[in-house]
Amino acid sequence: MVYNGNMNGTKIKTAIVGGGASGLMLAALLAENGDNILVLERGERVGRKLSATGNGQGNITNLAVTETEYFSSVPTGAERARALLSAFDHRALTAFFERLGVLLLPDERGRVYPAGRQASALTDALRFYLADAGVRTAANACVVAIEKRDRGFYLTAKTERGTQGYEAENVVLCTGGKAAKNFGTDGSAYVLATKLGHTVTPLTPSLVQLKTDTAHTKTLKGIRAADAELTAHWTEKGEKKATSLQGDVIFTDYGVSGDAVFRISAFVTDKTEKGVTLTIDFLPAFTEEKIYATLTEKRRTFPSLAQTELLGGIVNNQIGRAVMKRAGGDIREAALLVKAFPLRVTGTLGFDYAQVTKGGVPLAEVDENLQSKLVKGLYFAGEILDIDGQCGGFNLQWAYSSACAVARAIGTKTRGQV
Numbered sequence: 001m002v003y004n005g006n007m008n009g010t011k012i013k014t015a016i017v018g019g020g021a022s023g024l025m026l027a028a029l030l031a032e033n034g035d036n037i038l039v040l041e042r043g044e045r046v047g048r049k050l051s052a053t054g055n056g057q058g059n060i061t062n063l064a065v066t067e068t069e070y071f072s073s074v075p076t077g078a079e080r081a082r083a084l085l086s087a088f089d090h091r092a093l094t095a096f097f098e099r100l101g102v103l104l105l106p107d108e109r110g111r112v113y114p115a116g117r118q119a120s121a122l123t124d125a126l127r128f129y130l131a132d133a134g135v136r137t138a139a140n141a142c143v144v145a146i147e148k149r150d151r152g153f154y155l156t157a158k159t160e161r162g163t164q165g166y167e168a169e170n171v172v173l174c175t176g177g178k179a180a181k182n183f184g185t186d187g188s189a190y191v192l193a194t195k196l197g198h199t200v201t202p203l204t205p206s207l208v209q210l211k212t213d214t215a216h217t218k219t220l221k222g223i224r225a226a227d228a229e230l231t232a233h234w235t236e237k238g239e240k241k242a243t244s245l246q247g248d249v250i251f252t253d254y255g256v257s258g259d260a261v262f263r264i265s266a267f268v269t270d271k272t273e274k275g276v277t278l279t280i281d282f283l284p285a286f287t288e289e290k291i292y293a294t295l296t297e298k299r300r301t302f303p304s305l306a307q308t309e310l311l312g313g314i315v316n317n318q319i320g321r322a323v324m325k326r327a328g329g330d331i332r333e334a335a336l337l338v339k340a341f342p343l344r345v346t347g348t349l350g351f352d353y354a355q356v357t358k359g360g361v362p363l364a365e366v367d368e369n370l371q372s373k374l375v376k377g378l379y380f381a382g383e384i385l386d387i388d389g390q391c392g393g394f395n396l397q398w399a400y401s402s403a404c405a406v407a408r409a410i411g412t413k414t415r416g417q418v
């Protein structure tokens, strides 16, 4: 049922602010209780971002979900997510969507998608289920204020029909983060939490392209280093840290993009001010010695071949020229650079290009059911919390696991269980 008005004096049991991944899942789980629920979504329809996930294919979860795939601004954050993730893991999520008539399938990397590879199938299934269960969703309803009253909350929303007020016993903030504002997540909703006394940790974009020093890559714009090994290096509490992964790196005018960059960004975007360096191994299958020996032999066999062309046939031609130029023609140095081409990270392309937000409402401010420790009846689910996941379905899994924790808590209050 699409709802576009006030509740005619009926008090809402649970007002869900945000009709994204976590809000829709929460509404679906609570619908089983028959509670009086209202989903308020600022966009013209619910689930717009969900329909765009995974390049439109909907990478909903991952077979390898553990807390180690997650980040938080405090070391204990990801640890705190563990119980919630295991209470509603990828198996539970798969079973849930099967109940809604959607089959899920993993790919060879453990990423789980709807079998038809359409993210919109997830949104459609949730939307149909909610409509069938009679859950009211108010689209074009942007919640601008939430006031705590004696026995519940008063929410004010800007709607197409002017300002509307709603009374609710519980409020769940499912408003997402600050990334990808074209999906309704511009960060303005954090103020709903801060006005109720919560804090928000520093926010950084994640799963995003990285800006780098481009002095040695100006000629490489648009060039893809396929299946390179990318390593990020940084220092944490005086200790040197590094993480590596394999994938495509694409050179751009601002720095680097491509799936490897995107994935590695999750580890470092909050550390760029303290210094992060990337190194690219253009040829993970060959050792530095093998490359050096090949270059030595090539120079001996073809003495008239221009120095800049020596890496032709070994790596992409343009990459080869950029490497030889940076090496100043020294083939020992060139072999080293093929295996570890360093780029200093200077920033990210920003929230508008990011898929996820690092930081949010600290987990220390909520209990194990994600209920506010400051305001009874206020809950949080999804990206608004200070938890973010790696690329590969982990962020949607968090949205769903956290929604399930809230549903269980609110459901227990009403009916004993969800």
Ligand SMILES: Cc1cc2nc3c(=O)[nH]c(=O)nc-3n(C[C@H](O)[C@H](O)[C@H](O)COP(=O)(O)OP(=O)(O)OC[C@H]3O[C@@H](n4cnc5c(N)ncnc54)[C@H](O)[C@@H]3O)c2cc1C
Binding pocket: 017, 018, 019, 020, 021, 022, 023, 040, 041, 042, 043, 046, 047, 048, 049, 050, 052, 053, 054, 055, 058, 059, 060, 061, 141, 142, 143, 144, 174, 175, 176, 177, 179, 180, 183, 184, 185, 188, 189, 354, 355, 356, 381, 382, 383, 384, 392, 393, 394, 395, 396, 397, 399
């Ligand atoms: C292009 C893209 C692709 C992605 N692909 C994947 C993927 O394949 N796998 C994966 O795991 N993750 C992916 N993510 C990340 C994932 O979509 C998010 O982490 C997840 O949707 C967060 O769920 P959420 O419920 O917290 O917030 P969201 O899904 O962002 O929903 C928040 C909702 O709240 C609404 N809202 C905000 N403020 C208000 C307000 N004041 N009043 C009313 N409504 C409000 C917004 O309009 C929005 O609909 C992707 C993200 C993007 C941008």
